Amino acid sequence: MPLKGQKIGLLGGGAMGEAIITGLLRAGLVAPPAISVSDINTKRLEYLSQKLGVRTAADNGAVVKDAGIVVIAVKPHAVTSLLQEIAPAVRPEQIFISIAAGIPTKLIESYLDGPVPVVRVMPNMPCLVGEGASAVSAGEFAGKESIQKAMAIFAAAGKAVEAPETLLDCVTGLSGSGPAYMYMVLEGLIDGAVRLGLPRGEATVLITQTMLGAAKMLLETGEHPGKLKDMVTTPGGTTAAGLFVLEEGALKALLIKAVDAAARRSSELSG
Ligand SMILES: NC(=O)c1ccc[n+]([C@@H]2O[C@H](COP(=O)([O-])OP(=O)(O)OC[C@H]3O[C@@H](n4cnc5c(N)ncnc54)[C@H](OP(=O)(O)O)[C@@H]3O)[C@@H](O)[C@H]2O)c1
CATH class of the missing domain: 1.10.3730.10 (ProC C-terminal domain-like)
Structure with missing residues (x-):
């Protein structure tokens, strides 16, 4: 049970954020109170709280402070400003997982002070129905445990494999x-x-x-x-x-x- 006792925070509660939460809850990997979500769209937060029973916050920093595993699930163009915003709340024992297409782990690491584990994941649309296919890549400071946790999160929404980050463009072109x-x-x-x-x-x-x-x-x-x-x-x-x-x-x-x-x-x- 790689996610036992973990608090998971999602920055961005859009289509993919919802799919990830649904997978985690359906697989019974964590309970709704162990998940917190932030989003600039307050209607999404109300919806997610009512539908899935998760905790919500308008403030990304508050979700980062609360979580052991943080999933970055905003659109790629929003990632750098988001990283600037959350950087002061980041702790080295946390794990950051980004699903933002085309954003390298190096860029994320450069905004987080110190050797913070960053994992990049390329999921696909059928995650929305629990049949996604995701490739998981370790950043420079992400060890085996970080990869196992990311694999568990995305296997709950379909199937997950590990792949070096240099092959994520290939994964994008395939799955x-x-x-x-x-x-x-x-x-x-x-x-x-x-x-x-x-x-x-x-x-x-x-x-x-x-x-x-x-x-x-x-x-x-x-x-x-x-x-x-x-x-x-x-x-x-x-x-x-x-x-x-x-x-x-x-x-x-x-x-x-x-x-x-x-x-x-x-x-x-x-x-
Ligand atoms: N959908 C897919 O099939 C798919 C496949 C592979 C990878 N991805 C990756 O997954 C990520 C999320 O995609 P998605 O389809 O879930 O997008 P989405 O439905 O647009 O969800 C993103 C959510 O984040 C919110 N947001 C924007 N800026 C924010 C900020 N600074 N702080 C907090 N929340 C913010 C958005 O609000 P607003 O709508 O008000 O802007 C929206 O609710 C993307 O980076 C994409 O590259 C998606």
């Missing part, structure tokens, strides 16, 4: 942008079925469940995706006919290029 790739694939397959006469609603149920099922089989069997693909491809059969069309269109090469383009863009934006 950060990944939901959009999946939606495009789903939309195309649904359109294909609608074209042949299947109603959109039924086509959506069938193919979204197919994507979930295929993903679950890959995770649970640990097999190479090529092997699972071969298992459903009868020689001379229907799947082989469909796969040939995808090969002709160079689908795999396109996907490789998409991850590359998104990772490059992530690197340019974090500059």
Whole structure:
């Protein structure tokens, strides 16, 4: 129980902040009174306090003073002014976890006086439904315990893996942008079925469940995706006919290029 007895503070109670809190509470890792949230939007604070029973404060510094683990969950453009504001309240035994896209741990460390553990996390949108995919990276002063705590927080909202910070642009291009790739694939397959006469609603149920099922089989069997693909491809059969069309269109090469383009863009934006 890496989070037992911990007080967790969230700076920013927007979409991601709410998803993180929901994951923690649903997994029973901490109780609502152990969580405090600050946000400049007082309506969000009222909402979070009523819906999730967490403590709220308008003052970021008050949340930092109260917490052992502090999650920075504001938009990237708000991070530097936030760090200036909270710096006087920071203690070296705290752990800072930032989910702000493109903000390096070095920048955060530079605002916090002394060797404070900073962990950077790249989550993705399905955290909002408890099926997120997050990569967790240690900053210079973050040890094993800080990583374990961050992994526990994000595993409660889906799955979490550890990755060096140098690979976070790649993670952004893979799982950060990944939901959009999946939606495009789903939309195309649904359109294909609608074209042949299947109603959109039924086509959506069938193919979204197919994507979930295929993903679950890959995770649970640990097999190479090529092997699972071969298992459903009868020689001379229907799947082989469909796969040939995808090969002709160079689908795999396109996907490789998409991850590359998104990772490059992530690197340019974090500059
Ligand atoms: N959403 C995703 O799918 C996703 C995926 C990966 C990473 N992230 C990262 O997660 C972070 C949060 O994203 P989000 O989607 O949760 O954004 P969001 O819904 O806009 O939430 C941010 C919240 O912080 C508040 N805020 C702004 N400045 C503040 C300050 N100085 N002090 C306290 N609160 C402040 C905002 O209030 P106002 O609305 O009034 O400004 C808002 O309620 C971002 O850095 C983003 O890069 C998000």
